[in-house]
Amino acid sequence: MSQNKQEVLNVGIDLGTSRSSISASTGDRHVVESYVGWPVDMVARKVLKREVLIGRDALDNRPMLELHRPLERGLIKEGSERDDQAVRELLRHLLSLVGADPESRGDTKVRAVVGVPAAALRVNKQNLRNAMKGLVDNLIIVSEPFAVAYGLEELLHTMVIDLGAGTTDFCVMNGRLPREDDQRTLTTAGDSVDELLTTAIREHYPDARFSIHMVREWKESQSFVGEPKKPVKVSVPVAGRPTEIDITQEMRSACESLLAPVSETMIDLLSRVEPEYQAKVRQNVILSGGTALIGGFGAKLQEELQEIGGGRVRVVKDPIYVGSDGGLTMAVDAPESDWEKLPA
Numbered sequence: 314m315s316q317n318k319q320e321v322l323n324v325g326i327d328l329g330t331s332r333s334s335i336s337a338s339t340g341d342r343h344v345v346e347s348y349v350g351w352p353v354d355m356v357a358r359k360v361l362k363r364e365v366l367i368g369r370d371a372l373d374n375r376p377m378l379e380l381h382r383p384l385e386r387g388l389i390k391e392g393s394e395r396d397d398q399a400v401r402e403l404l405r406h407l408l409s410l411v412g413a414d415p416e417s418r419g420d421t422k423v424r425a426v427v428g429v430p431a432a433a434l435r436v437n438k439q440n441l442r443n444a445m446k447g448l449v450d451n452l453i454i455v456s457e458p459f460a461v462a463y464g465l466e467e468l469l470h471t472m473v474i475d476l477g478a479g480t481t482d483f484c485v486m487n488g489r490l491p492r493e494d495d496q497r498t499l500t501t502a503g504d505s506v507d508e509l510l511t512t513a514i515r516e517h518y519p520d521a522r523f524s525i526h527m528v529r530e531w532k533e534s535q536s537f538v539g540e541p542k543k544p545v546k547v548s549v550p551v552a553g554r555p556t557e558i559d560i561t562q563e564m565r566s567a568c569e570s571l572l573a574p575v576s577e578t579m580i581d582l583l584s585r586v587e588p589e590y591q592a593k594v595r596q597n598v599i600l601s602g603g604t605a606l607i608g609g610f611g612a613k614l615q616e617e618l619q620e621i622g623g624g625r626v627r628v629v630k631d632p633i634y635v636g637s638d639g640g641l642t643m644a645v646d647a648p649e650s651d652w653e654k655l656p657a
Contacts, residue, residue: 320420322413324449325464325640326404326427327457328441330384330479331503331529332603333403336637337411338645344633345369345407349399350378367406372526386479386500388433389440400444408448415448424652425449426640428457431482431496442655451652455643457636458484459491461601464639465629470593474579474614475636476604478503481575483582485594497582501574503604506532510560510567518558521549531560537608538569568607576617583621595624601635 323338334344345368352358357377366374383390383399390396408414413423427441438454445452455463458473462484467473469488474481483497511528514521527549535545545561579598586594595618600611611628618624629635 321422321424322411322418323641323644324408324411324413324423324425325460325637325642325644326407326425327460327634327636327640328384328404328427328429329477329603329636330382330386331477332633333384333407334634334637335407335411336634336641337413338641339411341411342634342637343407343410345403345410346372347384347403348372348375348380348382349402350375350380352377353379365402367403375526384479386430386502386504388430388437388479389444391440397440397444401448404444404448413449422451423449424451424453424644426453426455426460426644426647428455428460428636428640430480431456431458431484431498433498442653446655447657449655452655453643453647453651453653455640456482456484456491456496458482458496458601459486460636460639460643461599461629462486462639464635464642465599467597467599470590471597471599472579472582472594473599473601474575474605476502476571476575476600476602476610478603481571481578481602481604483578485582485586487586487590494585495582497578499574499578501571503532506536506567506571506604506607509570510563513563513567514558514560517560517563518549518551520551521556521558522551523549532564532568533603533606536564536568536606538565538572538613539609541565542608568610571604571607571610572613572617576614579614580617580621592622595622598624598626600626600628601632603632605629605632 325336327334333347336342348371350366350371381399383396389400458475462473468486471486473484481499481502485495545564548555605628611626615626
């Protein structure tokens with residue numbers, strides 16, 4: 314009598330600098346902030362009643378925590394044992410949300426496709442393999458923009474620009490697996506906008522008290538490029554008193570700092586496409602990632618294409634899950650020969 318095949322759970326993971334998402338073949342999808350924290354002392358442990366906090370819980374309780382954001386520019390930080398531990402805790406948490414962690418999955422085999430920045434170095438991929446050991450049975454590592462393109466079935470005459478927190482990744486799809494010269498990575502991304510915005514606000518309002526976490530929230534809710542539709546006003550403590558300040562120009566300047574490097578890289582990559590296909594790719598530029606939600610960014614990039622004959626830029630409808638959904642689609646489609654077996 315033949316034995317039943319082992320049950321398989323496929324997952325796609327978008328491991329991001331700011332947020333990480335997971336999509337599973339059960340239909341479950343979750344996103345968490347990429348933060349991990351441990352109580353700093355016995356008082357914090359007594360208050361929190363947990364050994365480790367992850368995601369929003371970690372951010373909300375950060376004064377009591379040794380807080381880590383273990384992904385830097387979309388890659389696992391090197392040289393820190395605590396950051397290595399934080400990445401494993403984050404991955405384990407993501408897998409637990411879909412019933413795929415080693416403690417809850419039983420005999421089910423777990424296969425994961427994980428997205429990394431387009432120009433990830435071999436050593437960074439090895440760090441990810443090490444982090445995934447014992448958590449999943451099989452692994453495929455792909456570039457984040459390729460995962461987006463695959464999930465959207467935009468595999469021919471397409472350019473995907475994935476604007477994240479740590480990196481901005483580019484990938485031109487030519488109906489085959491992308492090669493190294495089809496892809497590009499910039500470290501100018503959401504985090505660099507946060508840093509510029511923080512510096513500009515401190516210069517204009519030196520007595521205002523605020524944190525980088527507050528700045529990120531302001532950017533996520535009120536970012537824009539071009540002419541402002543309304544003033545951007547936020548409340549901050551000044552000498553202990555809640556005070557409203559206007560950061561409209563600071564917000565615009567910080568967000569528009571992305572336009573030149575992104576448009577220049579986009580046009581350079583387009584110029585390297587086979588001449589007879591360039592017009593088709595210009596008409597199918599896709600923006601994904603959380604930073605792509607900056608108001609008016611897609612329209613401004615489309616204006617830049619006028620210099621080389623015009624084109625079309627569109628922003629994906631679901632930038633939060635498009636990477637992990639693409640990884641899941643790839644996991645379902647991938648032949649056995651593409652999977653790397655990980656040691657337990």
